[in-house]
Amino acid sequence: MTTVQQVTYRNLGWDSAADLYLPPNFDAAKRYPAIVSTHPIGSCKEQTSGNVYGRQLAQAGFVVLAFDASFQGASGGEPRLMEDPAIRVSDIRYAIDYLVTLPYVDADRIGAIGICGGGAYTVSAAVTDYRIKALTSITGVNFGRLMREGFSEFDPRGALKAMAQQRTAEAQGAERHVINYLPDSVEAGKQAGLTDIDVLEATDYYKSARGQQPNGATSGLFSFNSAAIAWDAFAHAETLLTQPLLVVIGDKPGAFGAFRDGWEIYGRAASESKQIVVAEGWSHYDLYDKPEPVALAMAQIVPFFQQHL
Template identity: 85%
Template sequence: MSDITIKHVRYQNLGWETAADLYLPPGFDATKQYPAVVSTHPIGSCKEQTSGNVYGAGLAREGFVVIAFDASFQGASGGEPRFMEDPSIRVSDIRYAIDYLVTLPYVDPARIGAIGICGGGAYTVHAAITDHRIKALVSITGVNFGRLIREGFSNFQPVAALQAMAAQRTAEAQGSARQVINYLPASVEEGRAAGLTDIDVLEATEYYKTARGQQPNGATSGLFSFNSAAFGWDAFLHAEVLLTQPLLVIIGDKPGAFGAYRDGWEIHGRAASPDKQIYVAEGWSHYDLYDKPEPVALAMAQAVPFLQKHL
């Protein structure tokens, strides 16, 4: 990546610091002002994976300053207890990333956009609904975590799951060890042996659990007792009224259990944005869009001119 510069930064969040990577364009000149993009990673991921090394780097090469950050309680960012996946705080993380960007003299505060992948895509949508400093947004195979946890992640038994989480949180408050779950099997082979057949689960495992995408902080872990916060959350709440910025939704046409295909069409339909587009990458799946050169090139061919136009 000699054509771009990556700068490691830390900045204040609520009661802790966020760790982030700034991707600076080729020939970066600190005396100029650039359009900037906040890039938000998937659930269980980290800034060194698709949000940073793929889309962050790719957008920087096209002239954007990009910030890819680790979610609070995850990766190299602060916050306790570890491995919390609280949608409200994840959305707040995006706002704090914007707060940091607007302090940089080489960022034009009137030209800030946002992009997110998987759960990060839907978090980006939710952030843009109420933070209109985001002037344009791109959701790459975005997944509404609230819907997913009420459905597949709770085996379609959300009340039973909430009751189990309530009991576990009480036990932890009384001194029991934290229960950290792994969202994925240890390997594709282990998953198949357990009878798993869904394309999203198996391809996620192939991405996160092999050299293809594996990173030390890409833990694919969640704190079980704190996952209850997501059950009452909808990434697309009030999009029909408040999401007015230009919106680009990118999905693959191979649907899987995580639901990016259906969520993509849903937010495209619900958004109030006068300028909204949906692009379906034919022949490609959710996890192909994370890092495989051909589908990523298709996504970038849509995202780059869209962001250049609106930022």
């Protein structure tokens, strides 16, 4: 049976909160391969990164650390609900720092996995942190591209002007402007004229009993989103991303762009060992928790990490 321990460790100037998943029949005298699991944007460690992929990887024999991003969930940091890609990538490095202090973790066998935005953050971390020996991106989304396109209504310069004005106002004492990335319910989204599969299925996951968790905020601090607009999760992948890479995507494309981003990083990565798995008939959010597509993904992920860690 998998054991889950709640742990904290020091980050830049605050504490990170994480769930540590230990394999069945765990023996602290042994040394295990370990995997850092990074949650999607607007999510938390209790959702897909932990209770789905983290738990199943632990059952397969890996020590898995699923953490809350800085400024989000149970982790520290102010202001709350900030989504800064550079710090999100730094969070992965600090998670590795914690893992290598554990006597039962083999520091030479550390991997990383991420879902949605967490998948692209994992790619970015691996570009410059070679402690990551192998990585998997599950329906990964390049948040920088998404901010330049759909999340700014394809007007990134206009969005930057609005963010600048709002940040100045907040520095002068105005109330923080928090935006919700999703409608309150699928029905509300449809009534508002929303039709995109990613938006509606995200709402079904995050705003219903299916995936809802207290710390899954699905919201962000508008004035600090400017940090993402000029950021590329895949920068320098052509030359520096050399670790074994597994990309998993569904074949039903949506507005968040995981299908396109998956093929892009697969093509750009310098990794000699790389593969892409397309889950036919399944969508971005199906890969969060639906048993059949998750099983399809895990059938590739487990042997991939067993081979490379």
